[in-house]
Amino acid sequence: MKEKISRIVENFGNDAARLMDILSEVQSEYGCVSCEAVSAIAENLHISEVDVIQTRSFYHFFTEEQVGKYAVYLNNSVVSCMNGMSDVADEFQKQLGVKFGQKTADGLVSLHYTACIGMSDQEPAAIINDVVFTSLTRNKVAKLVADMRAGKAVNDMVTEFGDGNNANPIVRSMVKNNIMKTGPVVLDAYEVGLGLSKALGMDSKAVIKEVLDSGLRGRGGAGFPTGMKWEFCSREAGDHYVMCNADEGEPGTFKDRVLLTERASMVFEGMAIGAYAIGAKEGVLYLRREYKYMKALLENVLTEMRSENLLGNNILGKGFNFDIRVQFGAGAYVCGEESALIESAEGKRGEPRNRPPFPAQKGYKGKPTIVNNVETFCAAARILDRGAAWHKAIGTPESSGTKVLSISGDCNAPGVYELPWGMSISEMLTMVGASDVQAVQVAGPSGICLPPAQFDRKIALEDLPTGGSMIVIGNKRDLLKDVVLNFMEFFADESCGSCVTCRSFNMILKNSIEKVVEGHGITKDIDDMSAWSEILRKTTRCGLGQTSSNPITTTIKNFRPLYDARVKNVEYQSDFDMSKAVVESCAVVGRSAEIHE
Amino acid sequence: MSETVKFTIDGKECIGKKGQYIVDAAAENGVYIPVLCHMKDVIPAGSCRVCTVKANGRNMAACTSPVEEGMSIENNTAELLDIRKAIVEMLFVEGNHFCPACEKSGNCDLQALGYKYQMMVPRFPYVFERRNIDATTPKIFLERNRCIFCKRCVRMIKDAEGRSIFAFKGRGETLEINIDHKLAANMTDEMAQLAMDICPVGAILRKEVGFNEAIGTRKYDKKVIGSDIENNHQ
Numbered sequence: 001m002k003e004k005i006s007r008i009v010e011n012f013g014n015d016a017a018r019l020m021d022i023l024s025e026v027q028s029e030y031g032c033v034s035c036e037a038v039s040a041i042a043e044n045l046h047i048s049e050v051d052v053i054q055t056r057s058f059y060h061f062f063t064e065e066q067v068g069k070y071a072v073y074l075n076n077s078v079v080s081c082m083n084g085m086s087d088v089a090d091e092f093q094k095q096l097g098v099k100f101g102q103k104t105a106d107g108l109v110s111l112h113y114t115a116c117i118g119m120s121d122q123e124p125a126a127i128i129n130d131v132v133f134t135s136l137t138r139n140k141v142a143k144l145v146a147d148m149r150a151g152k153a154v155n156d157m158v159t160e161f162g163d164g165n166n167a168n169p170i171v172r173s174m175v176k177n178n179i180m181k182t183g184p185v186v187l188d189a190y191e192v193g194l195g196l197s198k199a200l201g202m203d204s205k206a207v208i209k210e211v212l213d214s215g216l217r218g219r220g221g222a223g224f225p226t227g228m229k230w231e232f233c234s235r236e237a238g239d240h241y242v243m244c245n246a247d248e249g250e251p252g253t254f255k256d257r258v259l260l261t262e263r264a265s266m267v268f269e270g271m272a273i274g275a276y277a278i279g280a281k282e283g284v285l286y287l288r289r290e291y292k293y294m295k296a297l298l299e300n301v302l303t304e305m306r307s308e309n310l311l312g313n314n315i316l317g318k319g320f321n322f323d324i325r326v327q328f329g330a331g332a333y334v335c336g337e338e339s340a341l342i343e344s345a346e347g348k349r350g351e352p353r354n355r356p357p358f359p360a361q362k363g364y365k366g367k368p369t370i371v372n373n374v375e376t377f378c379a380a381a382r383i384l385d386r387g388a389a390w391h392k393a394i395g396t397p398e399s400s401g402t403k404v405l406s407i408s409g410d411c412n413a414p415g416v417y418e419l420p421w422g423m424s425i426s427e428m429l430t431m432v433g434a435s436d437v438q439a440v441q442v443a444g445p446s447g448i449c450l451p452p453a454q455f456d457r458k459i460a461l462e463d464l465p466t467g468g469s470m471i472v473i474g475n476k477r478d479l480l481k482d483v484v485l486n487f488m489e490f491f492a493d494e495s496c497g498s499c500v501t502c503r504s505f506n507m508i509l510k511n512s513i514e515k516v517v518e519g520h521g522i523t524k525d526i527d528d529m530s531a532w533s534e535i536l537r538k539t540t541r542c543g544l545g546q547t548s549s550n551p552i553t554t555t556i557k558n559f560r561p562l563y564d565a566r567v568k569n570v571e572y573q574s575d576f577d578m579s580k581a582v583v584e585s586c587a588v589v590g591r592s593a594e595i596h597e
Numbered sequence: 598m599s600e601t602v603k604f605t606i607d608g609k610e611c612i613g614k615k616g617q618y619i620v621d622a623a624a625e626n627g628v629y630i631p632v633l634c635h636m637k638d639v640i641p642a643g644s645c646r647v648c649t650v651k652a653n654g655r656n657m658a659a660c661t662s663p664v665e666e667g668m669s670i671e672n673n674t675a676e677l678l679d680i681r682k683a684i685v686e687m688l689f690v691e692g693n694h695f696c697p698a699c700e701k702s703g704n705c706d707l708q709a710l711g712y713k714y715q716m717m718v719p720r721f722p723y724v725f726e727r728r729n730i731d732a733t734t735p736k737i738f739l740e741r742n743r744c745i746f747c748k749r750c751v752r753m754i755k756d757a758e759g760r761s762i763f764a765f766k767g768r769g770e771t772l773e774i775n776i777d778h779k780l781a782a783n784m785t786d787e788m789a790q791l792a793m794d795i796c797p798v799g800a801i802l803r804k805e806v807g808f809n810e811a812i813g814t815r816k817y818d819k820k821v822i823g824s825d826i827e828n829n830h831q
Contacts, residue, residue: 050764354661497772
């Protein structure tokens, strides 16, 4: 093992900044990053073992314990649960005789839960050894288990293929694009290189001005003006970097999956344009581990672009050099925060940085860096081709252009929709065939839970900003249990823990909402949750902690009767649950844990 | 020569150096902003958030935000004092702190802030996390029940070649402080003492040396935390 690990480490230049890649290879090779492996990695990189462990333990696709020969990661996000995840999980457990979190005795299969894997339009879905299996049912699970028992290669377990590039021989994935509506900016017909060749014919300052004038704002959700970000960064001295944030981890978002599948060259072209504008030679696409099935496709696109002289040296004969590498994450929502993404790409824990300095001043490798979303780069490529005025004319005055939405949940036509900014929620619901709607979760768990009374509000940065996640929640759902509790469990797990307030308050708030859901809450718990959410919001450094209490605060605000119906209006009620407290000891002596009412 | 900047804290006019962190600039002007993770001249972590102030209307950590010309900083407002007290209370419920039995009692910054803010009963329900103690290294005990994740040891305690002896492990609910067994085996008494001294709580304790200083004679037994900063500039 020692020699093999030495080789792996050497392949990445004995560079601790490539620790993510090293851990990823070791994990694939051995099904874990064991203590022995940690020791060997630390020795080769000449860093301490705890520094290897701190990175390994941050990402949930790296494990200390060996996973099964087939490691099943079933998505337990809200939408997956809505679509029957519990039946699927039950079938896996029944068929294999082990529970989630366990491995079969022969080491063949291990079962794990994972947060949203970007397949909300075709849930329940699971990832088995980097291959995605969608729209799972009990029957499909039985078939998968039989295949695994027969020792089939995971790729051969896929029998039907999705549309577009998903069916490409180098992808062969069953994932479907589900493009329901194309728009003029991103999903319209596209020819690679038009925007880039125009950009290279311009002064770099003029490129930035074009993007500024187009009104393009970050498509990841925050809506920061893209041209301004590029402008700030271009003013800094020294080497510059371009990074593409393809870590879409906000539950309910999957549009970047589709853009990377069908518009990869557009993303890379946008990155090259950004690089030219700020003066960068290197770019990194930070891709979430869940999308590893696209690796060959993306690398193929990069190779093609190099051969067409759209990347590499002396691009289009204009003396501009730029190339891109793909960096994989390993399962951590917070890495979608730009400075956490940079930390991760440098081989560290994905902990957001303190600012100032901003990434535009000190980013990747301490150098000025722009980090933009997949969709933002696509839009930039189109804008350089068609012009700022063309883009500015689409959408609303404050939100120019289009937004690619990922719509899922209780509707007839989940999928990807590219719409001009400004559509109302009720128009959107009609479009996707949703009736009997209790709420729409706008912008994912970190966004807001919108009640029907506000469905006339508009999807736009000035009213309802969104990175693209739209989850339709029907009246049949138990909003607090099925949605709010699930979201809070998600945040409690995904907080990096670097701010103690984020680590602890998410945990405390999760316990509080659980108490209410279980029927032990009192009216004061509702007021407490509001007050504590406020403290959390005010005392954390990054967007995660500033928004993670939104599932609670926006439902208290918009769906208060649901809370009132669940809590007792008394001064005090013990939240001690006798039955729950003695579960362990009852299990030991083989007695039922149901004591009394 | 460094450029000076003028700013105010709760209306008091102050002078600091450009680029200086608010918390340090405040201290030089006799204004105490509580800290648990910050140490002067060490790269700030911004992790405990107890130094949260409102600067030009925005909440920010005073240990990671530099002072700016004309900045208007709120420090001892009712809102901020309540937030700080809440954070201290939160730290008492999320870990397992039993002051009377702790070697650091009287030298503990968390305990001292508990007194300063007159914490009686935490407003939050106890979490009762199960945390393990690591007593396997020769010089120190790692008492995780008391760890408040300030990263002082992570940032400051390195071996001769600059390698980390302490680091975080896990994230979110499973986060814990971890110690490198191989490197800790070579820790000197001086390093162990430094690690214990910089720990704001009783999470890092030296072995074989206990209660050297009698209870009642310790740092915070007679003086309120922060009073040295406030009294220096009366």
